[in-house]
Amino acid sequence: MPGMQDGLIGWLSVMACTISAVPAWLRWLRVAQREHYIANETSRFAGRWWTSSPLNWLAGIIACAGLAVAPLWPAGALATAAVTAVGPLGLGVRGRSSPLVWTRRLQTLALVSGVFGLALLALGAVFGSAPAAAAAIALAAPVVVDLACRATAPLERRLAERFTDNAADKLRRVAPTVVAITGSYGKTSTKGALTHLASSSFFLLASPASYNNRAGLARTINENLTPGTEVFVAEMGTYGPGEIADLCTWIPPDIAVITAVGPVHLERFRSEDRVLAAKSEILEHAGTLVLPIDDPRLAHLAKRYRSEGRRVVTCSGRTLENPWKPEASTGAAPSTPPDLSADVSVVEYQGETTVLVGNQMLADHLVVPTRPGNLACAIAIALELGVTKEELQKKLATLPAVAHRLEPITTPSGLHVLDDTYNSNPAGCLAALAALKRMGKASKRLVVVTPGMIELGSRQVQENMDFAARAAAVASHLVIVGRLNRRALLAGADRCIAECGTGAQTITVPTRQAAVAWVRQHTESGDAVLYENDLPDHFP
Numbered sequence: 348m349p350g351m352q353d354g355l356i357g358w359l360s361v362m363a364c365t366i367s368a369v370p371a372w373l374r375w376l377r378v379a380q381r382e383h384y385i386a387n388e389t390s391r392f393a394g395r396w397w398t399s400s401p402l403n404w405l406a407g408i409i410a411c412a413g414l415a416v417a418p419l420w421p422a423g424a425l426a427t428a429a430v431t432a433v434g435p436l437g438l439g440v441r442g443r444s445s446p447l448v449w450t451r452r453l454q455t456l457a458l459v460s461g462v463f464g465l466a467l468l469a470l471g472a473v474f475g476s477a478p479a480a481a482a483a484i485a486l487a488a489p490v491v492v493d494l495a496c497r498a499t500a501p502l503e504r505r506l507a508e509r510f511t512d513n514a515a516d517k518l519r520r521v522a523p524t525v526v527a528i529t530g531s532y533g534k535t536s537t538k539g540a541l542t543h544l545a546s547s548s549f550f551l552l553a554s555p556a557s558y559n560n561r562a563g564l565a566r567t568i569n570e571n572l573t574p575g576t577e578v579f580v581a582e583m584g585t586y587g588p589g590e591i592a593d594l595c596t597w598i599p600p601d602i603a604v605i606t607a608v609g610p611v612h613l614e615r616f617r618s619e620d621r622v623l624a625a626k627s628e629i630l631e632h633a634g635t636l637v638l639p640i641d642d643p644r645l646a647h648l649a650k651r652y653r654s655e656g657r658r659v660v661t662c663s664g665r666t667l668e669n670p671w672k673p674e675a676s677t678g679a680a681p682s683t684p685p686d687l688s689a690d691v692s693v694v695e696y697q698g699e700t701t702v703l704v705g706n707q708m709l710a711d712h713l714v715v716p717t718r719p720g721n722l723a724c725a726i727a728i729a730l731e732l733g734v735t736k737e738e739l740q741k742k743l744a745t746l747p748a749v750a751h752r753l754e755p756i757t758t759p760s761g762l763h764v765l766d767d768t769y770n771s772n773p774a775g776c777l778a779a780l781a782a783l784k785r786m787g788k789a790s791k792r793l794v795v796v797t798p799g800m801i802e803l804g805s806r807q808v809q810e811n812m813d814f815a816a817r818a819a820a821v822a823s824h825l826v827i828v829g830r831l832n833r834r835a836l837l838a839g840a841d842r843c844i845a846e847c848g849t850g851a852q853t854i855t856v857p858t859r860q861a862a863v864a865w866v867r868q869h870t871e872s873g874d875a876v877l878y879e880n881d882l883p884d885h886f887p
Contacts, residue, residue: 399887530606540725603633664719761872799832815839
């Protein structure tokens with residue numbers, strides 16, 4: 348009788364773990380989809396989630412303990428099943444800001460990962476304990492999903508080749524001038540500014556939104572490139588070495604641009620030198636190179652390529668703390684700082700922008716929503732394409748904001764909003780704080796809402812502390828969203844108070860929705876709020 352009871356408990360445990368694996372599988376499939384099906388990313392996110400809060404720590408320990416005793420006590424697997432059915436707490440199955448979408452690729456991944464899971468369960472039943480195997484599969488669902496991502500990658504690449512071949516053929520037939528833009532940040536803003544500056548002069552197509560990978564660019568060309576298109580602007584992103592080089596084999600650029608190199612995606616690249624190497628792949632075979640020389644590394648590249656006889660257009664974009672204007676009598680710039688040796692220079696002071704081409708002023712007293720460095724790159728590309736200076740002067744006066752990138756909005760209630768939710772880099776954060784500070788002259792309260800910056804590798808804690816210290820010095824309230832960077836942001840705000848004797852009031856909220864609710868409840872007409880970065884809800 349005891350043996351029969353043990354057998355029944357064992358099979359009940361297997362069934363419970365198998366059922367609990369379904370919501371677990373769906374959670375981690377959603378993470379895999381949001382992270383572009385890159386192998387190992389799901390497991391990395393699992394580590395973040397299970398250590399994101401004391402409750403998740405405790406739940407994870409219970410799940411592991413249940414798995415550890417399951418070979419000897421099958422009922423222990425029930426604890427693992429219960430935890431994996433609902434945990435980690437906070438990571439939903441369907442998702443709000445990043446919902447699960449049952450694309451063909453996701454269906455393939457679900458099928459392959461399910462087969463892997465059943466195979467592991469069968470092996471566990473034959474060579475060990477079926478309850479323990481079932482518990483292990485439920486708990487290790489992120490690892491199995493990662494294995495499936497790796498296994499299906501060659502198939503997905505082969506399936507995608509038909510679309511990229513069609514795109515490459517269409518691009519050859521239409522034969523537009525190809526402008527390829529990459530950079531750690533500023534790609535989309537530069538693309539948006541260029542589109543505005545050049546669209547009246549040329550029949551221009553730009554890759555939409557952040558369609559900057561193989562699939563997105565192939566889709567853009569196949570669906571939107573039409574005969575007569577004169578300029579195609581391709582934003583190119585990368586998660587590793589070789590990706591941009593591969594894109595350039597079938598989208599060969601005539602003009603190649605690196606907007607910036609900074610501490611972005613360091614969790615994948617490990618160092619800025621590797622980021623620079625990956626971004627520089629865009630320059631190898633382009634006819635003209637556009638490089639911002641404010642960064643010494645890019646200035647070195649510009650000098651090197653010029654010495655090799657390549658055509659290089661240099662640009663510079665700076666925000667000054669001290670007043671400066673070019674000499675009104677001649678339009679010539681002084682030889683003193685800022686350094687205006689670049690072919691195109693954009694200088695901002697107290698919200699007003701000056702544009703110079705060589706030593707001649709193109710525009711002055713501009714109020715533009717684009718950061719100086721990005722605007723300088725866009726102007727340099729436009730001039731290289733053949734847009735006239737007269738056309739640029741007209742277009743610069745009406746330059747629109749790029750959605751979610753320091754986009755100014757005034758709500759019906761009179762609240763002034765700076766929407767910078769698509770930015771997550773230290774330079775962009777400082778620019779956003781400077782813009783918020785300028786609004787302080789006419790605003791009652793200044794509020795910063797942020798989950799902090801991500802994918803900064805070993806620098807993430809320090810960069811978020813520094814950002815919070817600066818934000819606390821500018822704002823009256825700092826609303827910290829989520830748990831991922833909470834400790835670093837709070838430490839930075841505290842550092843500001845310790846050093847300055849004053850600082851922002853800090854508020855912690857679990858989600859973006861809760862942050863928006865706080866802002867609506869605690870602000871009024873005339874206040875200003877900066878939404879700096881916004882993490883989708885597959886982040887803790």
